[in-house]
Amino acid sequence: xxxxxxxxxxxxxxxxTIILEIVLTRLCKLKxxxxxRDTAASLFMGLGSSVAGLATGxxxxxxxxxxxxxxxxxxxxxxxxxxxxxxxxxxxTYYVFHRLSHERRFWWAAHVNHHTSQHYNLSTALRQTWTxxxxxxxxxxLPLAFLGFPPAMIALQKGISLVYQxxxxxxxxxxxxxxxxxxxxxxxxxxxxxxxxxxxxxRNYAGILIVWDRLFGTFQPELTAEPCRYGVVKNLGTFNILxxxxxxxxxxxxxxxxxxxxxxxxxxxxxxWSHDASRETSAMIKARARVSG
Amino acid sequence: xxxxxxIQLAASAAAVGALIxxxxxxxxxxxxxxLDERKARTILTEEFPGRAVQNLWIASDGAGALARxxxxxxxxxxxxxxxxxxQAPWAQVVCASFKDGKLRINLDDISAPTAVIALPAxxxxxxxx
Numbered sequence: 001x002x003x004x005x006x007x008x009x010x011x012x013x014x015x016x017t018i019i020l021e022i023v024l025t026r027l028c029k030l031k032x033x034x035x036x037r038d039t040a041a042s043l044f045m046g047l048g049s050s051v052a053g054l055a056t057g058x059x060x061x062x063x064x065x066x067x068x069x070x071x072x073x074x075x076x077x078x079x080x081x082x083x084x085x086x087x088x089x090x091x092x093t094y095y096v097f098h099r100l101s102h103e104r105r106f107w108w109a110a111h112v113n114h115h116t117s118q119h120y121n122l123s124t125a126l127r128q129t130w131t132x133x134x135x136x137x138x139x140x141x142l143p144l145a146f147l148g149f150p151p152a153m154i155a156l157q158k159g160i161s162l163v164y165q166x167x168x169x170x171x172x173x174x175x176x177x178x179x180x181x182x183x184x185x186x187x188x189x190x191x192x193x194x195x196x197x198x199x200x201x202x203r204n205y206a207g208i209l210i211v212w213d214r215l216f217g218t219f220q221p222e223l224t225a226e227p228c229r230y231g232v233v234k235n236l237g238t239f240n241i242l243x244x245x246x247x248x249x250x251x252x253x254x255x256x257x258x259x260x261x262x263x264x265x266x267x268x269x270x271x272x273w274s275h276d277a278s279r280e281t282s283a284m285i286k287a288r289a290r291v292s293g
Numbered sequence: 294x295x296x297x298x299x300i301q302l303a304a305s306a307a308a309v310g311a312l313i314x315x316x317x318x319x320x321x322x323x324x325x326x327x328l329d330e331r332k333a334r335t336i337l338t339e340e341f342p343g344r345a346v347q348n349l350w351i352a353s354d355g356a357g358a359l360a361r362x363x364x365x366x367x368x369x370x371x372x373x374x375x376x377x378x379x380q381a382p383w384a385q386v387v388c389a390s391f392k393d394g395k396l397r398i399n400l401d402d403i404s405a406p407t408a409v410i411a412l413p414a415x416x417x418x419x420x421x422x
Contacts, residue, residue, distance in 0.1 A: 008301065015308045019315060026319040035373040036317035043309040050302065118375035123312070229339070237370060237377040237405025247404040254403070292342060 003152050006159030014166060018122045021172060030172045032121045037239040039123045044241050045113060046126030056133025063142060064151045073148035086149050087208075090141070090157040094207035097140050099218070102202050102282075108271045109248035110135035116244050118231040120194050125169035130245045161207045165190075185210045188222045195228035196235075198289030201282040233272065233285065322374040327355020333369065340378035341367050350412060353394070357410040359386070368398055370408045377405055391415040 024030040075082050101111035110131040117124045132138070144154050168190040176186045185206040193204040203220035206213050213219035222228065236244065248271075255266040255274075262275040272281040280288070328336075328351055337346055337360055344367065346360045356371040366386035369378045379400045390397045396415045398408040 011301075011305065015312065018312055022312075022315050022319045022321065025321045033321055033323045033374070034316040034319060035322040035375075036313055038373050039316040040309075040313045043312060047302070047305055047309055050305070054298075118373070123316075231375070234379070234402070234404065235372070235375065235377045237372050237379075237400070237402075237408070239373065243404060250403045288342070 004156060004159075006156065006163045010163045010166065014122070014126065017167070021122050021170065024172075032170065032172055033119055034121055034123065035119060038117055038119050039121075041239045041241055041244055042117055042123040042127040045130070045244060046128050048130050048241065048245070049128035049132075052130040053133060056138070060133065060138045061151070063139070064145050064154065067142045068145040068148075068151050071146055071148040075148040075150070075153075077150055077153050082149070082153070086144070086153055086157045089144055089147075089149075090154065090161060091206075091208050092212060093140055093144065094158075094161055095205050095212040095216070097137050098205040098207065099216075100140075101137065102205065103270055104268055105248070105252060105271045105273065106267050107135050107137055109252055110137070112232060112248045112271075113244050115194060115232050116236050118235055120169060120171055120191055120228070120230045122166070122169055124194070125166045127244075131249065164208050169194075181210075183211060184208060189213075189219075191228045191230075192220050192222050194230050196231050196233055197226055197229055198285045199223070199226060200228065201233070201286055233280075233282075325371060325374040325376075328352065328358055328369075328371070328376075329355070333358040333360075336369050336376055336378065337367055340369065341380065348417075350410075350417075352411045353413060354411045357408065359396070359398075359410050359412075366398070368400070368408045368410070370405075370410070379405055379408065387416045389415075 021030060021032050022034055025032040025034070075085075098111075101107040110129050113129055114124075114127050117127055129135075141154055141158065145151055165185070168185055168187045170187050171191065173187040175181060175188055176184070180186065181188065185204070185208055189204045189206065189210050192200045200220055203218055204210065204213050205218055210219065236247065238244075252266060256263050259266065259275055265273050265275055270281040270283065272279050272284070326332075330349060330351060333349060333351055334346065337344070337349075337358075341362065344362045344365070346362055346367070348361045350359045352358060358369045360367040361383055364383050365380045366383045367378065367380050368386075369376050371377075379402060381398060381400055386396075386398055389399070391412070391414075394411055394413065396410045396412050398410065400406060400408055
């Protein structure tokens, strides 16, 4: 499955655009904020993620190839409809993965690190998981191979989606043209996704097409009256990347060891779930905010 | 790990170093500034909605604040150019270690293990009970 890797190809673009965002902000031509330790945490998480990916990369490839051997159909890579289909189905798969990663703690533990920055700039896009492979969410893409999409085609489309999602991590772009905002994920939509204001929690899970959120009722537009406050409900008190990468796993293990009878709730319940309702889930926070007006 | 990957990793690590240096040089962090009472109350309202604050102490270096709300201590601490908030039992905070003008509060949280608040004295004599 070794071939074109859109993320590797785009790496120079990532570097150049971060330089531009910093320098143009310094020259007062753009609006962005960079804090050096926050930037370091984001970039080292990104670097670590590419190394961590090696640990499970072989398993992912082997599983995908095995499933592909038992495929239902032979879908050629040389026809346009196949690319349209993989674009739509991969993007829908991403929506499901992303929603699961926010709404169930086991997968949130792997994904939370991407949301731990109190900043929203291009470096935040590179704050990637170290434990996503272990969390097993890659299995969500296996049905595409079972349908008959070649593994290389799936990998390429996944890479294209990741690269697309890079540029939307910025405050420098306020709004795209109306038609674009209606169909595609944009900086404005994704700012909402990274915000911790109650109204914005668990919204805008889209990868490339925002239409999935509109279809499944998870869309929330950015409101001028409600400026985004970034990060997680309980922001991290450290820039230590080991804590950034593993804090939720450790907290989950601690909860399970303290309350083994409630293992299922603490592992597969929504983030913030507790057996005695001493903590708040996103739904509880949103409900409380709605009541208090 | 193949050679291409190692070369790519080394180049990325060098770029990461350069980008961190550039971010530090640019000095474009949020203008956080030291906390005053008004700002501390705004953060407390955002972080602990609906919680009434009975007493508020602002850190002498402006990098944090501590409030009492019934049986709870509400703690805010500066981290980088942002703030982090946690709550802890008041009784535990009253007994927290205070040395060299710094109150060290164990937050019992892997993602924010300790809060350090600079205060002239601790505990406040009239509120220690």
